[in-house]
Amino acid sequence: MGARAAFGQEFRELEAPTFGNLLRRLRDNRGVSRERLAFNAGVSASYITHLEKGDRGNPTREVVTALTRYLDRLVPLSSADRRQLDDLAGLGSDQVPSPAELRAVITPEMVRTLDLHSPNMAALLDIRSNLLACNAPWHDAFPGLPRHGNMLRWFFGHELAVKVMVNWESDARLIAGWMRALIGRSGNSEGFADLIRDLGEFPKFRQAWSDGGVEFAPHVFTLHMRNPVTGVRRRVFAQTGRIDGAAYPGQLLTVLGLPG
Known part of the structure; x- marks a missing residue:
């Protein structure tokens, strides 16, 4: 990798991550040698050299875990660096965190943002549709829904x-199809097993699920809703987006309901 002069200084060519x-x-930031890192991670120094030069294929999850454990012991790794190591090693997370784990990473600023959307509906959900946080209009729109x-x-x-x-009937078929597509994209059917088992208690879900259709959910879809007390109907454009934070990337969804 050559060096070139710029404004009287030498600099290295930029590298893709x-x-x-x-x-x-x-490793350099912690002042640790390849040999020391290798010894504490249970691999050879030559293997560390090959990894750093890109001469080997992606390391296994066990190797990445051993490397990060030792580096973190020297100087704590940021959540962003941990995730970047996993991503670059091709080890995207296959775990589905619990609602409690996801609620723990919701910041006060994220909650305040939901309230800023009033009088429009706004909520944070996980990919299994657990309600993690919402504003008052969202809660009012779905009577009987626990907080x-x-x-x-x-x-x-x-x-x-x-x-x-x-x-409701056509929405039920769409939702079942969206679930099938989402489970396939997540690559973790076991993470959805409890939810499907729970929903299986409802005959209406079993009927919709038995159709076997697959649909890929758009980022914006239309909800036709009714006030069950007054009977007044309204159309809502639901806009969804994933929060790609360092902790539990892609597991948090924002949903904003805009008047149609």
């Missing part, structure tokens, strides 16, 4: 759902 150059940076309930359990199991959702 790789597992090797990130590992080298983290920390599950949107799908409400939709298929609460008696008011068919009164609130004008197109």
